[in-house]
Amino acid sequence: MTNAAAVGHAPVWLAIDGAVGILRLDRPPLNVLNRATQASLRQAAEQAAADERVRAVVVHGGPTAFSAGADIKEMAAMTHAEMVGHASVLQAAFDAVAAIPKPVVAAINGPALGGGCELALTADVRICGTEARLGLPEILLGVIPGAGGTQRLPRLIGPSKAKDLIFTGRQVDADEALRLGLVDQVTPSDLVLDTALEWARRFEKGPALALHAAKTAVDQGLATDLAAGLAIERTVFAGLFGTQDRLIGMRRFADSGPGHASFTGR
Known part of the structure; x- marks a missing residue:
């Protein structure tokens, strides 16, 4: 330490x-x-x-x-x-x-x-x-x-x-x-x-940008009404699609084996 x-x-x-x-x-x-x-x-x-x-x-x-x-x-x-x-x-x-x-x-x-x-x-x-x-x-x-x-x-x-x-x-x-x-x-x-x-x-090797986005969406959403909260979610969700973290994470998931088009593998 x-x-x-x-x-x-x-x-x-x-x-x-x-x-x-x-x-x-x-x-x-x-x-x-x-x-x-x-x-x-x-x-x-x-x-x-x-x-x-x-x-x-x-x-x-x-x-x-x-x-x-x-x-x-x-x-x-x-x-x-x-x-x-x-x-x-x-x-x-x-x-x-x-x-x-x-x-x-x-x-x-x-x-x-x-x-x-x-x-x-x-x-x-x-x-x-x-x-x-x-x-x-x-x-x-x-x-x-x-x-x-x-x-x-x-x-x-x-x-x-x-x-x-x-x-x-x-x-x-x-x-x-x-x-x-x-x-x-x-x-x-x-x-x-x-x-x-x-x-x-547990978060040592986690997706830092996605964690930040999730925290932002929850915390800022709680401070407003549902419609505004959903707008915040849309913004931060879409924003992650311009990051390397998203590219790496989705590529790793897609390459993890045949049939893994969803979280269930179906």
């Missing part, structure tokens, strides 16, 4: 493991997301997006905590005017992870609360340990989620379930998170990172 982080200790750094980039939150003990950590997260996400060696990304907070959320002491000292200016900066850090044009999986141990849960929501897939706890408790502080929680959570689990979690601020354990669809897999805590890496490594 090679560390591609900037010189010196960064609260979020990128490590390269084969073709997998690991965005590692490293602000112990709970990976609290202060402004410096948010800036570091954005930088590391943009680095992972641009690095051609990276075909998939794992977001990981270590063995004991994914992230307990924003730095409340820092936020409590901010004025209304300061937060008006900072809110877009806050969302930009999380948007940078969501915008990575490669498959992204969140490997969640321990608490993923507030901003930590919102960070997990930016991933394409979420794998958590049996001791994980997830939630958006901002309402208990007299505010609401401000890094995408009110938008990404309803799109993931539906508005009624999302409102229950957002309105009450309650936390859910791994089993309930799985039932709600908030996470996709629960595994023993000591296997979370290995399981996430195994998922990510």
